[in-house]
Amino acid sequence: MTTRPDTLLDAVDACAREPIHIPGSIQPNGLLLGIRRADLAVIYATANVASAFNLAEGSVLGSDLRALLPGLAHLAETLGVVSEETGARHLGPVTVATGEGQRTFDAVLSGGQDLAILELEDAPAGLTVAEFHPALRSFIAGLQGASTVGLLCQLAADDIRRMTAFDRVLVYRFDSDWHGMVVGESRNDVLPSCLDLHFPASDIPAQARALYRRNRLRLIADANYTPIPIETHETAPLDLSDSVLRSVSPVHLEYMRNMGTMASMSISIMRDGELWGLVSCHSVAPRKVSLSVRNACDFLTQIFSLQLEAREKSAHAERRMRLRGVQTRLLAHMASEDFFINGLVNNPAELLDLAGATGAAVLSGHHVWLRGDTPCEAEVRALYTWLAQENSDDVFATDSLAAVYPAALSFADKASGLLSISISKIHASYVMWFRPEVVETVQWAGDPRQKDSPDGNGATRLNPRHSFEAWKEIVRGHCVAWNAAEIEAVTELRHTLVGIVLRRAEELAALSDELTRSNKELEAFSYSVSHDLRAPFRHIVGYSELLKKQEGASLSERGRRYVDTIIESAFTAGTLVDHLLSFSQMGRTALNPRRVPTRELVEEVRERLLLEIGDRAIVWTIGDLPVVQADAMMIRLVVENLLSNAVKYTRRRDVAQIAVGCERQDDEWVFFVRDNGVGFDMQYVGKLFGVFQRLHRMEDFEGTGIGLANVRRIVERHGGRTWAEGAIDQGATVFFSLPVLEGAA
Amino acid sequence: MPHLKPILLVEDNLNDVELTLAALEQSQLANEVVVVRDGAEALDYLYRRGPHESRNTSDPAVVLLDLKLPKVDGLEVLQTVKGDPDLRHTPVVMLTSSREETDLLRSYELGVNAFVVKPVGFREFFDAIQDLGVFWAIINEPAPRTGQTGY
Numbered sequence: 001m002t003t004r005p006d007t008l009l010d011a012v013d014a015c016a017r018e019p020i021h022i023p024g025s026i027q028p029n030g031l032l033l034g035i036r037r038a039d040l041a042v043i044y045a046t047a048n049v050a051s052a053f054n055l056a057e058g059s060v061l062g063s064d065l066r067a068l069l070p071g072l073a074h075l076a077e078t079l080g081v082v083s084e085e086t087g088a089r090h091l092g093p094v095t096v097a098t099g100e101g102q103r104t105f106d107a108v109l110s111g112g113q114d115l116a117i118l119e120l121e122d123a124p125a126g127l128t129v130a131e132f133h134p135a136l137r138s139f140i141a142g143l144q145g146a147s148t149v150g151l152l153c154q155l156a157a158d159d160i161r162r163m164t165a166f167d168r169v170l171v172y173r174f175d176s177d178w179h180g181m182v183v184g185e186s187r188n189d190v191l192p193s194c195l196d197l198h199f200p201a202s203d204i205p206a207q208a209r210a211l212y213r214r215n216r217l218r219l220i221a222d223a224n225y226t227p228i229p230i231e232t233h234e235t236a237p238l239d240l241s242d243s244v245l246r247s248v249s250p251v252h253l254e255y256m257r258n259m260g261t262m263a264s265m266s267i268s269i270m271r272d273g274e275l276w277g278l279v280s281c282h283s284v285a286p287r288k289v290s291l292s293v294r295n296a297c298d299f300l301t302q303i304f305s306l307q308l309e310a311r312e313k314s315a316h317a318e319r320r321m322r323l324r325g326v327q328t329r330l331l332a333h334m335a336s337e338d339f340f341i342n343g344l345v346n347n348p349a350e351l352l353d354l355a356g357a358t359g360a361a362v363l364s365g366h367h368v369w370l371r372g373d374t375p376c377e378a379e380v381r382a383l384y385t386w387l388a389q390e391n392s393d394d395v396f397a398t399d400s401l402a403a404v405y406p407a408a409l410s411f412a413d414k415a416s417g418l419l420s421i422s423i424s425k426i427h428a429s430y431v432m433w434f435r436p437e438v439v440e441t442v443q444w445a446g447d448p449r450q451k452d453s454p455d456g457n458g459a460t461r462l463n464p465r466h467s468f469e470a471w472k473e474i475v476r477g478h479c480v481a482w483n484a485a486e487i488e489a490v491t492e493l494r495h496t497l498v499g500i501v502l503r504r505a506e507e508l509a510a511l512s513d514e515l516t517r518s519n520k521e522l523e524a525f526s527y528s529v530s531h532d533l534r535a536p537f538r539h540i541v542g543y544s545e546l547l548k549k550q551e552g553a554s555l556s557e558r559g560r561r562y563v564d565t566i567i568e569s570a571f572t573a574g575t576l577v578d579h580l581l582s583f584s585q586m587g588r589t590a591l592n593p594r595r596v597p598t599r600e601l602v603e604e605v606r607e608r609l610l611l612e613i614g615d616r617a618i619v620w621t622i623g624d625l626p627v628v629q630a631d632a633m634m635i636r637l638v639v640e641n642l643l644s645n646a647v648k649y650t651r652r653r654d655v656a657q658i659a660v661g662c663e664r665q666d667d668e669w670v671f672f673v674r675d676n677g678v679g680f681d682m683q684y685v686g687k688l689f690g691v692f693q694r695l696h697r698m699e700d701f702e703g704t705g706i707g708l709a710n711v712r713r714i715v716e717r718h719g720g721r722t723w724a725e726g727a728i729d730q731g732a733t734v735f736f737s738l739p740v741l742e743g744a745a
Numbered sequence: 746m747p748h749l750k751p752i753l754l755v756e757d758n759l760n761d762v763e764l765t766l767a768a769l770e771q772s773q774l775a776n777e778v779v780v781v782r783d784g785a786e787a788l789d790y791l792y793r794r795g796p797h798e799s800r801n802t803s804d805p806a807v808v809l810l811d812l813k814l815p816k817v818d819g820l821e822v823l824q825t826v827k828g829d830p831d832l833r834h835t836p837v838v839m840l841t842s843s844r845e846e847t848d849l850l851r852s853y854e855l856g857v858n859a860f861v862v863k864p865v866g867f868r869e870f871f872d873a874i875q876d877l878g879v880f881w882a883i884i885n886e887p888a889p890r891t892g893q894t895g896y
Contacts, residue, residue, distance in 0.1 A: 527843070527845055531812075531813055531841075531842045531843050532842075534842045534843075534863075534865065535758065535760075535761070535842045535863075537865055538761075538764075538842070538863055538864075538865050538867075538870065539760040539761070539764065541865055541866060541867045542760070542764040542767075542867040542870060543760070543764070544867075545867035545868065546764075546767060546867075567867075570865075571865055571866055574865030574866075575865060578865070585846065589846065
């Protein structure tokens with residue numbers, strides 16, 4: 001935007017502050033009397049009253065209305081029918097004697113608590129209300145046939161022009177910033193077309209819009225009129241908000257003359273009590289429009305606005321209905337998926353359709369799913385960060401993302417518009433819909449940035465525009481605006497998703513309770529096993545040993561073998577119980593992580609193993625090993641298990657080869673223990689780390705099958721992984737990884 | 746010989762009593778082994794109450810205490826003994842089937858002198874019991890009469 005000089009801003013401000021409801025004068029096509037309700041004294045009167053009724057100068061103000069103008073005395077009784085709430089009331093034609101003989105006026109009454117305003121407007125010869133009836137009837141019939149809002153506006157403009165004989169009638173609609181756009185037009189060849197032109201908000205300042213809301217109809221019959229001043233002895237100026245003859249701002253008259261329109265009329269189009277737009281009528285020559293015709297136009301306009309409202313509501317309802325269908329299908333998809341987000345991301349067509357978007361992103365935790373035409377993942381993540389920080393609304397919609405988030409300029413072709421819902425702020429769950437940029441050419445009625453011109457004194461004064469000549473502006477960074485139905489649809493989707501998330505959270509909480517309980521039970525179970533199941537095995541072993549010792553001599557060779565087998569089996573069973581308990585303890589005991597130098601650890605374990613294995617040829621290759629952050633006792637168990645396995649499974653080799661090493665891969669340490677032992681069949685690799693899973697016969701290699709299960713459990717509790725490679729008779733390599741933690745290396 | 750203090754074995758399981766006695770027998774200790782079957786009786790013995798009111802033996806050289814006992818369990822007995830200024834110098838060895846770490850930690854908190862998980866293998870069990878008996882009943886005998894304060 002161009003920066004405007006302060007002086008111009010002052011001028012615009014001044015215009016916006018002009019008190020247009022108390023101009024102190026009226027237009028010349030009538031008379032005005034301000035009557036005090038208490039005593040019916042005339043306390044305000046236009047300067048033309050005395051001359052019109054042949055009254056002595058100075059006799060008007062202070063006089064009783066009934067005495068002053070006996071011809072209007074009967075109106076005195078009706079003053080009570082109006083108030084500030086009712087607005088103006090048309091009293092119909094009144095005929096009174098004037099200096100020029102009998103004159104007929106249209107009488108209009110308005111006023112407040114203490115004062116009534118009686119306006120007598122010259123009644124030009126013209127159509128009467130009865131004559132409008134067929135015109136109104138055909139208008140209503142036509143309205144019902146108009147299939148689009150555009151046609152509706154056209155029809156209203158045509159009929160109002162027919163009734164008023166203005167050269168050009170515009171239907172003018174305000175946007176959310178009060179800029180106007182011409183959406184319907186009816187004209188002859190006298191004035192140029194304004195269809196599709198935009199008018200800046202400053203053309204109709206705020207106090208003018210306020211008056212339009214209150215007083216729906218305004219006529220300026222001749223832009224060159226000489227205003228008739230209102231005379232009074234009161235100090236307060238007369239409030240003409242509800243007046244029909246109110247004089248308008250000289251700035252506005254200049255604006256009209258600049259545009260070559262000598263007469264203008266405007267009718268407010270109201271919707272839900274708000275100003276939706278205007279019917280704006282222009283004529284090159286001055287044009288009087290009788291109060292009756294104006295009222296008929298107002299009536300027609302209100303019917304038009306009701307029709308408009310009905311159309312928009314039904315269009316909205318239709319869109320809503322269609323989107324409900326999409327929404328229902330999405331919900332069905334979500335219900336049929338284990339993970340509800342899949343219901344969204346696996347049905348991109350419906351996900352996009354719900355908001356009429358060309359791209360969508362679903363964020364949940366660390367995951368991002370992109371569907372359709374979207375910015376890249378990094379851009380979506382950055383956008384999410386901005387949204388989460390800057391916007392606390394559950395639903396966010398903009399049709400110009402770059403205006404609030406400048407980084408969006410770089411992907412305007414994909415996401416100039418953003419509609420997003422936040423599902424859970426804690427878990428960073430968002431759904432975003434995108435729309436691409438639609439480059440729009442806005443035709444302004446004249447350059448909206450230039451309205452000033454210095455006056456003779458060097459000061460800037462507000463200088464109304466000289467032409468409606470179109471000034472084109474290319475508007476970038478905008479998308480087609482999200483409509484209310486789309487915003488409602490995603491808002492409802494949000495409610496559903498939040499419901500699902502909450503239910504999940506409850507289920508998780510219940511599951512966690514359940515887990516806590518079953519953990520407790522498991523603890524009690526293993527406690528009881530450790531005491532009660534272990535003891536009988538000990539006793540079997542113990543008594544069998546005693547039997548062998550004391551009665552061994554009298555037993556046969558076979559009998560002694562039986563006893564040995566009993567001892568061995570009970571011992572194995574007891575050992576199994578011990579291992580099972582240690583495995584369960586491994587899962588339950590709290591981790592106590594600290595710095596563990598794995599090189600030293602491996603050396604210690606190796607030396608202890610060497611004491612046990614005695615005289616075997618083993619070639620050890622131990623590579624560089626890091627310092628890790630781990631529970632020292634547990635990680636020692638891992639190393640003991642892996643090294644003793646390697647020693648065990650290489651015992652048939654003449655020269656056993658055992659290698660231990662580690663290398664860093666991204667953010668983890670990957671350790672391996674490799675041997676040239678009997679190996680295993682990769683077909684069973686899945687069983688290798690299972691509890692009590694053994695791949696060798698007991699008589700070949702002893703063991704309970706708990707070792708690698710313990711290794712896996714410990715490594716996983718440290719956030720690492722375990723896996724293995726091998727082949728029969730080709731040796732085996734067991735891998736495990738541990739995360740690289742900051743400060744541990 | 747009359748000065749040898751007895752060994753108090755607190756054990757509810759008869760099989761364990763028999764196996765433990767067999768092990769102690771093998772170590773050829775001369776000490777008398779007194780067997781009580783639950784924690785309440787162990788306290789009665791130590792405090793010379795009830796059936797043990799008139800015992801004229803000296804306090805035990807060592808208490809071999811099972812952890813899981815009827816009525817008053819081993820941990821409670823341990824707590825009472827170690828909380829009593831007259832008894833707390835009596836060595837207590839916890840004998841248990843359990844490998845539960847919590848039991849072990851609790852026992853050491855209460856001041857146990859040793860904690861032995863009964864091994865499944867009989868030979869190991871034998872060795873353990875013999876070692877305990879020898880250590881606590883013989884080696885650990887204080888030597889007040891010599892008047893020497895050092896070794």
